[in-house]
Amino acid sequence: MKEIKNIKCFLLDMDGTIYLDNHLIDGALDFLQNLELNQKQYIFLTNNSSENKKAYQEKLANLGLIIDEDQVFTSGEATSWYIKNLKKDAKVFLLGTPFLEEEFNKAGFTLVKSRDDKPDFFVLGFDTTLTYEKILVACDFIREGVPFIATHPDLTCPLSNGQSMPDAGAMISMFEAATGKRPQIIGKPNVFNIEVITKKYGLQKDEIAMVGDRLYTDIKMGVDAGITTFLVLTGETTLQMYEDSTIQADYVLGSVKDLGKLIVNY
Structure with a gap:
């Protein structure tokens, strides 16, 4: 021990x-x-990359835990560190919540919104705003050779009622089944x-x-x-x-x- x-x-x-x-x-x-x-x-x-540091700070405060924002480190932040080590001004097609988009904007990345603008990286986060159109565009980019990165591999996110909701790991399996490609996982x-x-x-x-x-x-x-x-x-x-x-x-x-x-x- x-x-x-x-x-x-x-x-x-x-x-x-x-x-x-x-x-x-x-x-x-x-x-x-x-x-x-x-x-x-x-x-x-x-x-969990569905929220950023500030959002977690606020969530913890609502639960009675007062902390500094810098006491939170998310897989979203880790992913931004990883990409910055590769290309500081990267263009990223991001599947994530507005909180994760804010994290990547602050990191200085350009977020690609159209399939006509090929990104340097495709990043999959815990996207609770996922749509079928986003899935189609992401699959196209993966097949075109855009590096595929996932913030984390968790299959489910636990809930207080004893149930759980699908997390990024389940989405990874979907993209792998559709494209045959598995991402670099950062979290x-x-x-x-x-x-x-x-x-x-x-x-x-x-x-x-x-x-x-x-x-x-x-x-x-x-x-x-x-x-x-x-x-x-x-x-x-x-x-x-x-x-x-x-x-x-x-x-x-x-x-x-x-x-x-x-x-x-x-």
Whole structure:
């Protein structure tokens, strides 16, 4: 087991870890207060690209969590970092919400709106505004050889009623079936996120831990990056799923409430 006392910064998944839909998970507020009392830094690291940093800041404030905008790092932001490393002034055909469009506009990209204007990249986000026309245009660009990038691979997004809605991973499967092409995925489990976070926030990998509810994104990224991992069972993953998986976390806990108790004991 890795020592919790050496961790300076906790990377926190959001959906299924801190909240479900628009409701805080029991003990989440106490957990964050414990982090602050023990002088631990925390950054919300989410694969959900349907909202940007400011929108998440406002959403968390409505749930009673007051944070700085810079404490949120989304797969949308990670994707903009990735593309900027390739071409700073890129033209992008983006399937995403107005929040994600705002993120890309701020990054300095030109958003392509017509099939007659060939982009440098096609980016697929969690697009809750998806239309069939957008799908057709995107398939045309993929077949023409435009690099295909996806913000994250999550198949579903959990809801507070126990149900879930299709997420970007399901859309990836649709495009792959239609074109035979699979995208470069930027969000978790890609360790690119850890590389950017260590650079942006001035951290070392051995000072970071990942806390999340998904084995194939949150925990796999942590394992691949060599950082401490905490799996919580308040979202997608059940204990049976964990026991059947080859992806293993350093710690398995019922919720972040239990993690808060561990930190206090240290």
